Amino acid sequence: MRWGMTIDLGRCTGCYGCVLACKQEHSTPTGIHFRRMMFEEVGQYPAARRLHAPVQCNHCAEPPCVPVCPTKATYQRQDGLVLVDADVCIGCGYCMTACPYEHRHFVEDKLEHFDSGLTPHEQAGGEAGHDWQAKRDTVVKCTFCEHRLARAEGTGLKPGVDREVTPACVITCPADAMTFGDLNDPGSKISRLIAERHGFGLLPEAGTHPSIYYLPDR
Numbered sequence: 001m002r003w004g005m006t007i008d009l010g011r012c013t014g015c016y017g018c019v020l021a022c023k024q025e026h027s028t029p030t031g032i033h034f035r036r037m038m039f040e041e042v043g044q045y046p047a048a049r050r051l052h053a054p055v056q057c058n059h060c061a062e063p064p065c066v067p068v069c070p071t072k073a074t075y076q077r078q079d080g081l082v083l084v085d086a087d088v089c090i091g092c093g094y095c096m097t098a099c100p101y102e103h104r105h106f107v108e109d110k111l112e113h114f115d116s117g118l119t120p121h122e123q124a125g126g127e128a129g130h131d132w133q134a135k136r137d138t139v140v141k142c143t144f145c146e147h148r149l150a151r152a153e154g155t156g157l158k159p160g161v162d163r164e165v166t167p168a169c170v171i172t173c174p175a176d177a178m179t180f181g182d183l184n185d186p187g188s189k190i191s192r193l194i195a196e197r198h199g200f201g202l203l204p205e206a207g208t209h210p211s212i213y214y215l216p217d218r
């Protein structure tokens with residue numbers, strides 16, 4: 001079992017729905033987005049085009065952020081998720097430097113919110129229930145919505161199939177641009193899509209073997 005995601009560049013419209021869904025699910029502090037939109041201009045006027053792609057932690061199979069962590073706060077699970085234990089993280093930032101995608105974020109000592117104070121949703125740390133006060137001075141990133149995956153245990157529900165146990169960004173996408181599933185199952189929808197559409201990971205030269213595959217625009 002190795003969880004992964006495909007992002008269909010032919011379907012994604014760059015609407016930011018997934019970025020906002022993630023923000024809402026995790027109620028991240030000001031300035032921290034686990035998921036972002038990347039833009040690039042290609043070609044020359046009048047044939048110039050603006051390309052876009054959502055990006056987040058790739059939950060790499062060979063994650064350079066893991067071996068550099070001096071406290072083992074960053075670790076890799078059997079199912080491929082790369083996570084951070086905030087109780088053990090000392091905020092040294094080695095992992096931020098090691099990540100070639102710049103998908104790790106430092107939680108500042110002073111958590112910034114609107115002057116009116118925290119909403120009840122923010123106080124609860126979003127649906128994910130993050131204790132942002134306890135995470136001050138540590139490093140955070142996309143969790144592949146592990147709290148949603150965990151809900152599947154003992155229920156018969158399947159991540160990638162049932163909405164309740166599938167990452168928030170995936171179920172929110174109005175263009176149905178993403179698929180979540182088991183990369184190790186050759187018969188899974190995600191494995192078939194990657195094979196048929198020639199899915200690719202970002203920065204292959206980094207040797208990280210991402211669990212997020214982009215499907216080229218047809």
Ligand code: SF4
Pocket residue numbers: 056057058059060063064065066082098099100101102103104141208
């Ligand atoms: Fe680590 Fe960066 Fe890979 Fe995420 S994308 S697993 S933070 S190296």
Ligand code: SF4
Pocket residue numbers: 068069070071072073074084088089090091092093094095096138139
């Ligand atoms: Fe490990 Fe935290 Fe240092 Fe990152 S900032 S390397 S997770 S102790």
Ligand code: SF4
Pocket residue numbers: 021022023025026034035056141142143144145167168169170
């Ligand atoms: Fe955010 Fe969850 Fe999507 Fe990661 S998997 S980008 S944490 S909504």
